[in-house]
Amino acid sequence: MLPPIGPYSIALPVAALLMASRVASAATLPASAAPGAEARVDQARRAYAASCAMCHGDRGEGLVAPAIRPLPVTLAEARAIVRAGRGEMPAIPSAQLSDPVLSLILADLANSE
Numbered sequence: 001m002l003p004p005i006g007p008y009s010i011a012l013p014v015a016a017l018l019m020a021s022r023v024a025s026a027a028t029l030p031a032s033a034a035p036g037a038e039a040r041v042d043q044a045r046r047a048y049a050a051s052c053a054m055c056h057g058d059r060g061e062g063l064v065a066p067a068i069r070p071l072p073v074t075l076a077e078a079r080a081i082v083r084a085g086r087g088e089m090p091a092i093p094s095a096q097l098s099d100p101v102l103s104l105i106l107a108d109l110a111n112s113e
């Protein structure tokens with residue numbers, strides 16, 4: 001079954017491959033014990049780079065997917081989109097991206113331009 005031809009239909013499979021190849025490095029990110037604000041931003045950005053950047057751009061400025069910095073939806077909506085997927089965005093399960101790390105990513109996207 002072929003998806004309809006859309007703006008993302010060529011770039012997305014490429015991005016999905018990139019994502020798959022980066023899952024291994026994302027899994028080895030150190031889980032900081034009690035991170036301070038700076039460490040949280042650092043961890044959020046590294047996790048973003050591993051899980052979101054290949055579609056949404058290095059800083060969330062948009063690439064093959066829409067810009068998400070600053071976050072255009074509420075934190076709860078963003079969490080639901082990441083977990084369930086939407087349109088051509090695949091769902092990202094907690095086995096691949098933990099809830100606490102997803103929270104760090106979304107807080108960083110919401111709190112910066």
Ligand code: HEC
Pocket residue numbers: 008012015016019048051052053054055056064065066067068072073077078081082086087088089090092097105
């Ligand atoms: C494989 C590519 C891909 C990856 C990886 C990806 N996204 Fe997306 N994302 C998309 C696409 C495509 C859309 C547009 C979906 C639609 O509405 O059709 C989208 C939409 C969104 C939206 C809604 C934007 C809006 O304007 O309403 C949010 C929020 C979002 N993504 C967050 C994330 C976060 C956070 C990550 C990383 C944890 C991530 N995405 C990873 C492709 C991706």
